[in-house]
Each structure stands twice: as C-alpha cells, then as structure tokens.
Amino acid sequence: MCIMKSFTVKRNLLLLFLQIMYYVKMLKFALIYFSTLLILFFVVIVGFANTTITIEKFADFLTLNYTPANVAEAVALIIMFLVQTSPIMAFVEVRTMGIDEKMSLMAGKMKDHIIVVGLGHLGRRIVNTLLKLDIPFVVITLSDSSQRDLTKELIGKGVPVIFGDATSREILSKAGIKKAHAIVIAFNNDVLNPVVAQRAKELNPDIKVVARVYWDEIAEILLRSKYAEEVLSSTAIAVPKYILGCYFDIDMEIPPAIPIKFQENSKIIGKKITELEQMIQIHVLGIVRKGLLIKDRNETIHPEDTIIFWGNIEEFKRLLKEFSE
Known part of the structure; x- marks a missing residue:
C-alpha cells in the first residue's frame, strides 16, 4: 500500500468530523443515562409501588407535584427528578474538546x-x-x-x-x-x-x-x-x-545523493535506468551491484540492487508516489 496520501486538504474537515463525533458520543451517553432512569422509574412505580400510572398521575410525577404514598413512590419521585436534570448532564458532558x-x-x-x-x-x-x-x-x-x-x-x-x-x-x-x-x-x-x-x-x-x-x-x-x-x-x-572540507569548499546547497535498495516485489525491479528517469523525472547516478557501480543507462534493475538517486524534494515526492509500498 502506498504511504503517500494527500492529506493537507482534508485536515480541517477531519478535525471537524472528529469534533462532531465527539459531541455525538457525549450525547449518546446522556441519552443512555436518560433512558435508563426512565425505565427504572416505571420498574419502581409499577413493580414495587403497585401504582397504576395514568396520564394525569405521570404528569404530576413529571412536574414533581405528586405526593408519594409510600417509600417506593418516593424513590420513583427522586428518579423523576434525576430524569429532569439529565439535560444538564448533557450540557456538562458536551464540552469543548481538549x-x-x-x-x-x-x-x-x-x-x-x-x-x-x-x-x-x-x-x-x-x-x-x-x-x-x-x-x-x-x-x-x-x-x-x-x-x-x-x-x-x-x-x-x-x-x-x-x-x-x-x-x-x-x-x-x-x-x-x-x-x-x-x-x-x-x-x-x-x-x-x-x-x-x-x-x-x-x-x-x-x-x-x-x-x-x-x-x-x-x-x-x-x-x-x-x-x-x-x-x-x-x-x-x-x-x-x-574531511574533504579540510581541502575543498563543500557546497551545502546541493542535495545529497540517496542510495536506496528496493525489495524483490517492488514495481521498480525490471525497469531500465532511462525508463525510470523518464517515468518520474528523477536523476539516477547509477546502480551498485555486488560492490560495483554500473552507469550504463540501459541497465536493468535487479533485486538487491542499490540505486543512487539525486534530486530535489519534488523529484523524490514523485519517486515516493510511484514506488513506495
């Protein structure tokens, strides 16, 4: 798989997407909290308080105007209070992402x-x-x-x-x-x-x-x-x-040559130096094979060959895009 991916344009969109997903995740927790409390309310009021829920009675619980007749109804009223405060929890959870x-x-x-x-x-x-x-x-x-x-x-x-x-x-x-x-x-x-x-x-x-x-x-x-x-x-x-700087002036502005050895399954194997240079517009100084430097432009690249490249950033960018795996 090629490691070169154009990611500069998509960075801000990815950050926005992650921010939205973060908020959705936090809201999901608040929704689960709300639903769990609501289910617990009905379990307590029906299963333990043996109270028949009508629309009027549920409205009284919802507005906290109900007067409990037993302990179970009191617990149900407290649960309803927590249900009403769940939106506050959601607001607290949905905070700015650090x-x-x-x-x-x-x-x-x-x-x-x-x-x-x-x-x-x-x-x-x-x-x-x-x-x-x-x-x-x-x-x-x-x-x-x-x-x-x-x-x-x-x-x-x-x-x-x-x-x-x-x-x-x-x-x-x-x-x-x-x-x-x-x-x-x-x-x-x-x-x-x-x-x-x-x-x-x-x-x-x-x-x-x-x-x-x-x-x-x-x-x-x-x-x-x-x-x-x-x-x-x-x-x-x-x-x-x-060492050479002791005798000559070293030009640090010129990019250095880069020796690269490609794996046997690389797409570059089998290509000629001239073909490679035309394909990605990069300079190939030669091939090193078993310790010998080969400069023949029609030489075919073999597995385990070391290819000596020379070029600028844009040229190496094309090399990576074409042959990185």
Missing part, C-alpha cells in the same frame, strides 16, 4: 502514517521535509516551552502532536502505532532509543523502525535485535564532508 483529545482522535483515524519522535534539530528538519512531501505523520514530543512555537505551528497545520514520553506504550498507542507505516526515532538519547524501538515493535511487529544513534555499539545492538531496520548516525554520515 487539545490532547483532539490530537489523539485525529492520530487514531490515520493509517500508514509516519511517527516522528522528538523535535530537536534533526526532528525539526524531518517534519519540515515530511510537510513538503505531503506525507502524513504524527509527532511525539515532551511538553517543552522551547518547542512551543513549532508545536503550535504543526497543530495549526493539522498535524497531530502527542505530548508525552515515547517509551510509554500508552503514548505510542495514542500516536496510532498499530496502524503506522514507520516510526523515526530522532531524539538525542542513545539509551532511550532502543527502548522506544522495542516498544514500537511490540505494539506493531510490522512497523519499520528508523533510529538515530551516536554510538556504533548501540547501532549494532539495535540491528542485531531486529528492533530497527534502519539505524543512521548523522555524525558518521557527515564524516566525509568534514
């Missing part, structure tokens, strides 16, 4: 989305790119005053933001972990990253876990335990630029 409830409900309705854990330097870049790619996502972050402006901006754009500890199964569940396509663990804590990855896999064994780490030992543990499919070290990725 932001946490709204975010949890919205995340619960999502499917095949990405969960981003952490809004630090890396997390901010990830969510900004996801917005540009129109990929649906949910953010989990601690309630931090330094992130208030960003979380407010994301919520304003209809992005669910779940405030809490990502190591909590409850918080992960609120973010829709069971129906999510992937989770990106982007905060700076190599001790907690494996815990979040483990909890995510426990709640959704099919989810793809992408974790950021600093220590190679932690990366090895995560990969060996199969709690994460992708373990990326931003420092390791940057090492060649640091």
